[in-house]
Amino acid sequence: MLDTLSTVYATIDATFRVSTPLILCAMAGLFSERSGIVDISLEGKMLAAAFAAGSVAAVTGSAWAGLGVAILTSIALALVHGFACITHRGNQVVSGLAINILASGLTVVLGIAWFKTGGQTPSLENSARFMPIELPLAGALSDVPIIGQFYSDVVSGHSVLVYVALLSVLVTWWVVYQTRFGLRLRAVGENPLAVDTAGLSVSRLRFAAVAICGGLCGIAGAYLSISQNASFVREMTAGQGYIALAALIFGKWRPLPAMLACLMFGFLDAVAIRLQGVPMPYIGEVPVQLIQALPYVLTVVLLAGFIGRAIAPRAVGVPFVKER
Amino acid sequence: MVNEPISTAETSVPAVASTTSDSRYAIELKKISKRFGAVRANQDIDLAVSKGTIHGIVGENGAGKSTLMSILYGFYQADSGDVYINGRKTLIKNSRDAIAAGIGMVHQHFMLVDPFTVLENVMLGAEEHALISRSATDARRELLRLSDTYQLTVELDQPVGELQVGEQQRTEILKALYRKADILILDEPTGVLTPQEADQLFEVLKSLKHQGVTVILITHKLREIMDITDTVSVLRQGQMVAHRNTSDTSMQELAELMVGRALTETNHQRSTPLPTDAETRIKTNNLGVVDEHGKTRLTEINLEVKSGEILGIAGVAGNGQSKLLEVLAGISSPTTGEFMMNGHEVTRDKPMGPLKMRQLRVHHVPEDRLKLGLVKAFTAAESSVLGYLYKEKFTWRGLLQLHNIKKMCARLMEGFDVRPGNPKLKSASFSGGNQQKLILARELDKSPEVLLVGQPTRGVDIGAIEMIHQKIVDMRDGGCAVLLVSVELDEIMALSDRIVVMYEGRIVAEVNGRDADKTMLGLMMANAHTGAAA
Numbered sequence: 001m002l003d004t005l006s007t008v009y010a011t012i013d014a015t016f017r018v019s020t021p022l023i024l025c026a027m028a029g030l031f032s033e034r035s036g037i038v039d040i041s042l043e044g045k046m047l048a049a050a051f052a053a054g055s056v057a058a059v060t061g062s063a064w065a066g067l068g069v070a071i072l073t074s075i076a077l078a079l080v081h082g083f084a085c086i087t088h089r090g091n092q093v094v095s096g097l098a099i100n101i102l103a104s105g106l107t108v109v110l111g112i113a114w115f116k117t118g119g120q121t122p123s124l125e126n127s128a129r130f131m132p133i134e135l136p137l138a139g140a141l142s143d144v145p146i147i148g149q150f151y152s153d154v155v156s157g158h159s160v161l162v163y164v165a166l167l168s169v170l171v172t173w174w175v176v177y178q179t180r181f182g183l184r185l186r187a188v189g190e191n192p193l194a195v196d197t198a199g200l201s202v203s204r205l206r207f208a209a210v211a212i213c214g215g216l217c218g219i220a221g222a223y224l225s226i227s228q229n230a231s232f233v234r235e236m237t238a239g240q241g242y243i244a245l246a247a248l249i250f251g252k253w254r255p256l257p258a259m260l261a262c263l264m265f266g267f268l269d270a271v272a273i274r275l276q277g278v279p280m281p282y283i284g285e286v287p288v289q290l291i292q293a294l295p296y297v298l299t300v301v302l303l304a305g306f307i308g309r310a311i312a313p314r315a316v317g318v319p320f321v322k323e324r
Numbered sequence: 325m326v327n328e329p330i331s332t333a334e335t336s337v338p339a340v341a342s343t344t345s346d347s348r349y350a351i352e353l354k355k356i357s358k359r360f361g362a363v364r365a366n367q368d369i370d371l372a373v374s375k376g377t378i379h380g381i382v383g384e385n386g387a388g389k390s391t392l393m394s395i396l397y398g399f400y401q402a403d404s405g406d407v408y409i410n411g412r413k414t415l416i417k418n419s420r421d422a423i424a425a426g427i428g429m430v431h432q433h434f435m436l437v438d439p440f441t442v443l444e445n446v447m448l449g450a451e452e453h454a455l456i457s458r459s460a461t462d463a464r465r466e467l468l469r470l471s472d473t474y475q476l477t478v479e480l481d482q483p484v485g486e487l488q489v490g491e492q493q494r495t496e497i498l499k500a501l502y503r504k505a506d507i508l509i510l511d512e513p514t515g516v517l518t519p520q521e522a523d524q525l526f527e528v529l530k531s532l533k534h535q536g537v538t539v540i541l542i543t544h545k546l547r548e549i550m551d552i553t554d555t556v557s558v559l560r561q562g563q564m565v566a567h568r569n570t571s572d573t574s575m576q577e578l579a580e581l582m583v584g585r586a587l588t589e590t591n592h593q594r595s596t597p598l599p600t601d602a603e604t605r606i607k608t609n610n611l612g613v614v615d616e617h618g619k620t621r622l623t624e625i626n627l628e629v630k631s632g633e634i635l636g637i638a639g640v641a642g643n644g645q646s647k648l649l650e651v652l653a654g655i656s657s658p659t660t661g662e663f664m665m666n667g668h669e670v671t672r673d674k675p676m677g678p679l680k681m682r683q684l685r686v687h688h689v690p691e692d693r694l695k696l697g698l699v700k701a702f703t704a705a706e707s708s709v710l711g712y713l714y715k716e717k718f719t720w721r722g723l724l725q726l727h728n729i730k731k732m733c734a735r736l737m738e739g740f741d742v743r744p745g746n747p748k749l750k751s752a753s754f755s756g757g758n759q760q761k762l763i764l765a766r767e768l769d770k771s772p773e774v775l776l777v778g779q780p781t782r783g784v785d786i787g788a789i790e791m792i793h794q795k796i797v798d799m800r801d802g803g804c805a806v807l808l809v810s811v812e813l814d815e816i817m818a819l820s821d822r823i824v825v826m827y828e829g830r831i832v833a834e835v836n837g838r839d840a841d842k843t844m845l846g847l848m849m850a851n852a853h854t855g856a857a858a
Contacts, residue, residue: 190437194445
């Protein structure tokens, strides 16, 4: 019985760790898409940020420096996306795709050139990473059955970036629904012409949104290379940017539901990891590939009909052309 | 004030470069010009509007009204000329400048964010505080005061997407007033309103005027100009051709100034009664449509159109007329009931597509010409064979017979006076009126036995309207059964032998075309008549 509980707690614990980059990216995408800019380059920005964090942390030995440069790198890419889509009204999907391809190639090329380890960055000392932190009283409470154990096993013991990710959901909700900036952000994604005639600058709002998106992707990337792992590995984002985008759509472009969707994907992933090599009753050992495919199969099934019609911000993907 | 002579083209103010001007005028324009490529949209426009008056600007589509107003609201920059607001020279580079100068604009297509509430829409861009809740408290207080002062009642916490058009328009006016506008410009404000809603709007405008607000009304409806304005200016082909005191002019004069020639108003109803043996070409029996969202769009539609008559369908836009046209044209199927189309029965289980309809000589001129009528990126020749490519003359063994297509298009263009008469031009580069003429030519050329027409003259110049009406009437006189859907009451009344009125997907009244009375029809369109169905 206690063993089962430990297993459950360990799975939930893993869920949070796996979901963190998804949640950060989903919030990033929320800002961008709510402003009317489609962003499939979450993936590329996150990858570039992961590389930047890994490199800088390896060179300076400081996780915080790594995080800072990761955020700046990702914002820079976001601004490139903005320059193409907002200033020059380019196709948003093409621009996003270009950034993904750029990030995928450039990280490996620079990695080989700088570190000569086949595209990886050097392994980091623990001091150069964001390590799990013990919350106060975690040790003392771990003996209290169920609740205390939950606190010490699940709530405590994560890297600071995991807490940042959860906090980002609340902050996103507050910004989008409670502030003037949020009101304008939602308006510009629905009807940019209305925003323009109200005397506001559509491009300034959209650039702000895209930059915030970049910042959040940067944190997600840094988490991958200097917190969850101890170095950058080529293609380490492995499609999580796209999964985050799917979660955003599941959540109908709202922060809390999007977070729940991310947690669901994270949970499936955590379960998949746990099920590997474990014989199942009646079925026997399930092939690893099948389990790993589970989250994606579920994505298709859910997208195909279980979530109902998702109504996107009306102006998403449409360049704003001011003419009558 | 009303009788005071306004600055006219002939007696225009001397063009001295100065930063101030006569401060009796809320708006004064001097020699405004704007060109787009080779098109001179505005040419040396002079205009002066006295404070606290209602000034009308009339002109045909493409006369340059919208360009002029866009210059005033900062969408465009004039190539030359000056704008004076309250006597001070003002540079308006964008909407922010316009708002700061006290100009408010109610656009023809509302600038509203549908999922937002009225309150949020009004606040947007004019929020005092960084937090919504604090701005909202202030905005609510101010809005209640404004709606009290001007009888502008709107439910503040409704999402605007769920409001009636008239309420959405009031939201737009509130938006302008909330920004402390003392000059209010309305662009074609009554196009989407019932006559009663329009009257309500005019009451609001009058009360605004009494509070000292200057109102500029842009419209092509002369009756409105006569009813409500103090002064009026006429635009024709980018130039101001006349300024008048409304009390000194007439609809006839204004119409002729707009078009640049004399016009004759005609009624086109049949002069002789329909022969008793006239064949029934369309007959619907309890036709009903429930759309994919489960919303009832049409309920128990029973109507009949005979050979040699025009049945007009009146109603405020969005009351099921479009759906009815769609079903009759075979674009979508009825969910209940059935209809006979030129001798063939159509039901949900026995649908009939547009191609089959055409082969039955049922032809359709769709309401939205850009969505359903033609392809903007195609040449006129390509658009002129849409729907008829199956004919061997146009396609032979899968290959387009371009020569035949162009020849036919050139013939259509000549017959319907489509200008410019060049089949190789892109469909998009024709004006709305000429696009419409091309589509009409394409369908009428096949000598239909049933003609379904939606909004035949939407966005079409007065000159072209006459011709389009004549062509439709010619069809009728040739024995065609015509079903006409239009939101323009004048059009319905000028053409229809019989009129049915639709309201919320039902037919609520039927009247004889000759006996139709505008007020009565207006009440029927709002379903406010008391069983007056004739």
